[in-house]
Amino acid sequence: MNDFFIILTAVLVAINCALLGSFLLLRKMAMVGDAVSHAVLPGIVIAYYFAGDKSSVFILIGATIAGLAATLLIDFFSRRIKIQNDAAIGITYTLLFAVGMILIALLMQGNADIDQECVLYGDIALINFDKILIDDNLYIGPRAMYVELVASVIVVCSLVIGFKGFRLISFNEDFAKSVGIKTSRWHYFLMALVTLTTVVSFEVVGAILVVGFLVIPPATAFLITRKLVPMLVISALTGIFSVISGYFLAIWMNVSITGMMVVMAGVLFGFCFIIKQLKSHKTLVSQGFDQKLREI
Amino acid sequence: MIWQSAIDFFSFKDPNVVYVVAGIIFINSSAALVGTFAYLRKRSLLADAVSHALLPGICLGFLFAGEKNMPALITGAFITGWISIFLIDLIVRKSRIKQDAAIGIVISFFFAVGIVLLTYIQKNGNGNHAGLDHFLFGQAAAISKNDVILFALVFFIILFAVVLLFKNLVILSFNPDFAQSVGIPVRFIEFFLTSLTVLAIAIGIQALGVVLISALIITPAATARMWTHHLKKMIFIAIVISIFSGIAGSFVSYTRAQMPTGPWVVVILSLITFVSVVMAPKGLLRKFFIRKKNENKINDENILKTIFELKGFSEPEKNPIFSTLELTEKRMFDTKKLDAGLKRLIRRNFIQHKEDHFQLTTAGKKEAARIIKLHRLWEQYLLKRTRIDADHVHSGAEAIEHIITPEIEKELERELGIEGIPEEDY
Numbered sequence: 001m002n003d004f005f006i007i008l009t010a011v012l013v014a015i016n017c018a019l020l021g022s023f024l025l026l027r028k029m030a031m032v033g034d035a036v037s038h039a040v041l042p043g044i045v046i047a048y049y050f051a052g053d054k055s056s057v058f059i060l061i062g063a064t065i066a067g068l069a070a071t072l073l074i075d076f077f078s079r080r081i082k083i084q085n086d087a088a089i090g091i092t093y094t095l096l097f098a099v100g101m102i103l104i105a106l107l108m109q110g111n112a113d114i115d116q117e118c119v120l121y122g123d124i125a126l127i128n129f130d131k132i133l134i135d136d137n138l139y140i141g142p143r144a145m146y147v148e149l150v151a152s153v154i155v156v157c158s159l160v161i162g163f164k165g166f167r168l169i170s171f172n173e174d175f176a177k178s179v180g181i182k183t184s185r186w187h188y189f190l191m192a193l194v195t196l197t198t199v200v201s202f203e204v205v206g207a208i209l210v211v212g213f214l215v216i217p218p219a220t221a222f223l224i225t226r227k228l229v230p231m232l233v234i235s236a237l238t239g240i241f242s243v244i245s246g247y248f249l250a251i252w253m254n255v256s257i258t259g260m261m262v263v264m265a266g267v268l269f270g271f272c273f274i275i276k277q278l279k280s281h282k283t284l285v286s287q288g289f290d291q292k293l294r295e296i
Numbered sequence: 297m298i299w300q301s302a303i304d305f306f307s308f309k310d311p312n313v314v315y316v317v318a319g320i321i322f323i324n325s326s327a328a329l330v331g332t333f334a335y336l337r338k339r340s341l342l343a344d345a346v347s348h349a350l351l352p353g354i355c356l357g358f359l360f361a362g363e364k365n366m367p368a369l370i371t372g373a374f375i376t377g378w379i380s381i382f383l384i385d386l387i388v389r390k391s392r393i394k395q396d397a398a399i400g401i402v403i404s405f406f407f408a409v410g411i412v413l414l415t416y417i418q419k420n421g422n423g424n425h426a427g428l429d430h431f432l433f434g435q436a437a438a439i440s441k442n443d444v445i446l447f448a449l450v451f452f453i454i455l456f457a458v459v460l461l462f463k464n465l466v467i468l469s470f471n472p473d474f475a476q477s478v479g480i481p482v483r484f485i486e487f488f489l490t491s492l493t494v495l496a497i498a499i500g501i502q503a504l505g506v507v508l509i510s511a512l513i514i515t516p517a518a519t520a521r522m523w524t525h526h527l528k529k530m531i532f533i534a535i536v537i538s539i540f541s542g543i544a545g546s547f548v549s550y551t552r553a554q555m556p557t558g559p560w561v562v563v564i565l566s567l568i569t570f571v572s573v574v575m576a577p578k579g580l581l582r583k584f585f586i587r588k589k590n591e592n593k594i595n596d597e598n599i600l601k602t603i604f605e606l607k608g609f610s611e612p613e614k615n616p617i618f619s620t621l622e623l624t625e626k627r628m629f630d631t632k633k634l635d636a637g638l639k640r641l642i643r644r645n646f647i648q649h650k651e652d653h654f655q656l657t658t659a660g661k662k663e664a665a666r667i668i669k670l671h672r673l674w675e676q677y678l679l680k681r682t683r684i685d686a687d688h689v690h691s692g693a694e695a696i697e698h699i700i701t702p703e704i705e706k707e708l709e710r711e712l713g714i715e716g717i718p719e720e721d722y
Contacts, residue, residue, distance in 0.1 A: 030397040031341060038507075080580075081573055086341040086396070087518045091569060094511035098562035101433060105555050208348070208507070209411070212404030219393055219401050250412075254419050259411035266405030277390060 005142050007247055010261060012148035013204055014239030016155050016197045017213035018221075022228075022235050023190055025218040026170035031086065032071065033214045035093035036191065037198045037207050039070030041100025044202065049107045060199055067195030068188070070096055097207070144204055151200040155193055166190065167228055205258045212262035213239060220269045223276050242268055301551045312437065316546050319439035322447035323503050324538035326454050326496040327512040328520075332531050333458075334493055335517035336469035341399050342381060342490075343513035346497050348403040349380030351410025351506050353498075354431050355417060364428065366443055370498045377494035380406055407506075434505035434558030436546040443502065450499050454492050461485060466527060503542070504558040511562045512538060519569045522576035541565040594698045595637045597667050600646060602627045603656055604664035617655045671697040673708045680712065 024033045043066025044059055051058035070092055077088035159166060165186045168176040176183050194214075201210045221235035246261030253260070308314050334343055350373040357372025358364065380402050387398040417428065430438055439447075458465065464485055467475040476482050493513070500509045520533035545561030574580050602623055607616030620638070623629060638654065641647045646660030656664065674693040678684045684692070700708070 025393075025397050028394050028396060030394075030400040034400055034403070081522070083518050083521075084335070084338055084340065086338065087335060087514050090340050090344055090510055090514035091518060091566065094508050094515070094562050095566040098508055098511070098559035098566070101556060101559035102563060105552075105559075208407050209404060211400055212408055215397055215400035215404060219397055222393060222397075223391060253412075253416065255412045256415040259408045259415065262404055262408030263412055266401065266408065269401060269405075273387070273391065 003247070003251075005145055006257070007244060009142065009145040009148050009204060010243040010247065010258075011240050012145070012152050013197075013201045013210075014213055014217065014243045014261075015236045016148070016152055017201065017210065018217040018235040018239040019155060019159055019232055020190070020194050020197055021214035022218040022221065022232050023166055023170050024194065024214065025222060026228075027173075027187075027190075030215050031089050032074065032191075033194055033198075034211045035074060035089045036067045036070050036195055037210045037214070038093040039096035040064075040067045040195060040199055040202065041097055041207060042066050042103055043069075044199065045100055045103040045107065049103075060196070063199040063202070064192065064195050066096065067198065068191065071188075071191050147200050148204070151196060155197060158189070158193055162186070162189065170228070205261075209258050209262050212265055216262065216265040216269050217242070220265070220272050223269075223272045238265065238268055302547070305547050305550050311441075313550070315441055315444050316436050316439050316550075317543055319444045319447050320436060320503060320542035320546055321539055322444070322451040323496075323500045324512060324516075324542040325535050326447075326451045327500050327509075328516040328534040328538040329454055329458060329531060330489070330493045330496045331513035331517040332520065332527075332534050333465055333469055333489055334513055335521065336527075337472075337489075340510075340514040340518070341396065342384065343493060343497060344510040345380050345384055345399045345403050345406075346377040346494050347501070347506050347509040347513075348410075349376050349406035350498055350501055350509075351431065352376050352406055352413055354428070354501070355410055355413035358417060358428060359413070366446055366502075369431075370446070373498040373501065374494055376406065377498060378491070381490055381494070410506075430505075431501050432505050432507065433556040434501070434503050434508065434561075436503040436542075436549060436557035439502060447499050450495055454496060457488065457492060461488070465489065469527075503546070504561060505556070508558040508562045511565060512542075515562070515565045515569055519565075519572045522572045522578065524577075537565065537568050541568060592637070592640065595633050596640055597698055598627070599623065599629070599634065599637045599641065600656075600660060600664040601667050601671070602629075603647075604661065604668060607656075615656050615658060615661060617650075617653050619653050667697055670700045670705060673705065673712065674700065676712055677708055 021030075021033065024030055040063040043062035043064070047058040047060075047062025073092045073096075074085075074088050077083045077091060078085045081088075083091070165176075165181065168181060169183050169186045169190075173183055176186075197214075198207075198210055201213070205213065217235040217238040218231070220238045221231045221233075224234055225231050242265035243261050246264040247257055249264065250257040250260035304310065305313055308317070331340075331343070334340055353373035353376030354369045355372075356376070357369040360372065361368035384395070384398045384402050387393050387401065388395050393401075414428065464475070464480050467478070467480060468482060468485055468489075472482060497509055497513065500512055504512055516534035516538040517530070519537055520530045523533050524530050541561050541564035544564045546557050548560040549555040549557040572579065576582075603616055603618055606618055606622055606626055607614075620634060623634065624631070638647065641660065642649055646657055646663055648655045648657055671693045674696050675689040678689040678692055679686060
């Protein structure tokens with residue numbers, strides 16, 4: 001039963017990340033997702049210190065503030081100071097992550113809930129310790145799973161309701177601007193959703209590996225299809241597949257579960273990439289052949 | 297207590313401190329050196345990818361050597377770092393995926409592989425793995441004498457290579473197309489430079505950790521760029537900033553045992569960046585002052601002009617007397633700005649304050665006339681040389697009168713054929 005809950009939680013993480021990651025990828029903002037996922041750390045630590053417990057809404061608020069602060073800081077560096085965009089991302093996320101690490105060292109001495117390693121790669125195997133019990137004995141699953149479930153509902157609903165807006169800013173932002181759509185509003189809406197997903201996935205998969213869930217499945221789908229809806233579906237499926245296969249492989253090899261999940265996602269991407277290369281090579285050859293035929 | 301540890305640290309009695317400081321100097325200089333070129337070639341985030349990709353290499357090096365053997369670890373790190381760059385390049389070239397997404401893919405994949413290997417070592421390996429997780433966050437205190445020798449070696453290799461190829465590197469950094477056209481082996485040098493970057497990052501992970509080492513590549517270069525346009529100066533500044541924050545960071549981590557070094561180095565480095573953002577030659581502070589000065593100049597000139605327009609034409613031989621009320625009636629001045637402007641003009645001796653009114657001095661009158669002349673010159677120029685209608689030339693002149701230099705004034709006069717207007721006829 002515990003296996004089932006862990007897999008279900010990870011599947012929810014994978015779906016959330018795959019859906020949002022697709023839009024990030026199309027907006028050429030994959031690295032901003034990376035930066036935000038590192039940058040929420042100080043917000044989480046400070047909120048945790050003051051609220052004193054992991055399930056609090058304060059954590060969500062603190063992390064969202066930190067995540068938005070990161071986006072603003074990147075904008076500030078690249079637009080006002082004219083630092084190259086990628087350098088601005090690098091400076092911002094290393095700074096905020098470093099602040100988070102220092103705060104952990106200062107405030108969280110000997111605290112089992114947040115330590116340095118779990119920040120990096122999470123520990124999905126531990127989520128079962130934090131259970132939700134009804135009437136003190138009816139076990140209905142780990143808390144993290146329900147948190148993820150709520151996040152999934154929010155993400156999916158937002159994407160369904162705002163689908164037109166998100167689609168527009170993903171493919172043709174200039175056009176969207178020209179017909180009077182407030183693109184920056186959609187942009188920050190998307191970033192808020194990304195932050196939310198990152199925060200709730202944080203304790204499950206950690207700061208760096210959440211990037212794997214955000215980027216790799218959408219990129220795999222992007223290799224396969226050019227249409228938005230199929231891309232969303234395929235990336236969610238890819239995410240789910242890598243989560244399940246990664247889980248069992250990790251158990252079998254007795255290694256980090258989340259690590260293995262991302263490795264599987266990467267392997268899947270590599271697989272699609274190679275097939276794509278072989279296929280395009282083939283089509284090139286056959287096209288050349290067709291041309292020869294026509295010339296004859 | 298903090299003073300005591302400061303004295304302990306900076307008197308270098310403890311040989312460990314010497315090793316740490318020496319190690320930091322070599323690591324940070326190497327990183328800043330290659331980072332400068334990485335920044336100029338707009339490849340900062342590649343450093344990010346490489347640093348994450350070092351983790352599996354370190355684990356593999358450990359598995360291979362069976363113990364924490366620095367050269368083995370760094371060789372492993374170097375190899376996987378290189379593979380990561382190759383993969384990013386491959387993905388970008390062979391598919392529609394853009395560079396940033398490719399970096400994201402490679403970063404997380406390699407890091408995940410590293411985590412898997414790390415947990416594998418921790419759960420299945422022998423007991424020697426203690427300290428391997430220092431590579432995640434950095435522990436400068438762990439630098440030993442042999443490490444320092446290794447770091448020094450790497451630093452001198454990088455320095456030697458950069459000095460040797462300096463000219464080519466400069467051309468490549470600023471104008472790769474030109475470099476290609478004059479027959480510089482661009483691909484080879486890029487390959488070489490990338491190798492140096494990977495090497496610099498590989499030796500840095502022990503002090504900074506995989507997550508934050510990219511800051512050592514990116515931040516000093518970006519900060520130094522704000523201070524200078526000169527490449528050699530930029531490299532120098534980057535190295536100085538980097539070494540300073542490296543030593544300061546390891547000092548903090550020396551005073552409190554549980555403090556990781558990497559985060560402190562990065563925070564201090566970023567503080568220097570923020571200070572530079574404000575103070576640098578093209579920074580916010582200077583921009584603010586320039587804008588303020590310009591605003592004041594325009595404001596003052598408008599005041600002078602308005603005074604002259606008020607009284608100057610009716611009684612040309614007298615110095616006009618006026619009140620603030622008259623000025624605001626003639627032109628919509630912001631009261632606060634008007635007062636400040638009048639004060640400045642008094643200081644510059646363009647107007648005098650009598651008990652209940654103001655009077656333009658002779659110098660002020662001349663200055664006002666000069667501005668009006670510029671205004672009219674421009675209006676004439678627009679009327680004669682462009683097809684702008686007479687109703688519209690005023691607004692253009694209103695903006696440009698404040699920035700016409702004496703040279704342009706002469707040029708305008710010559711162009712309009714009204715050379716040599718005697719000064720008293722203004």
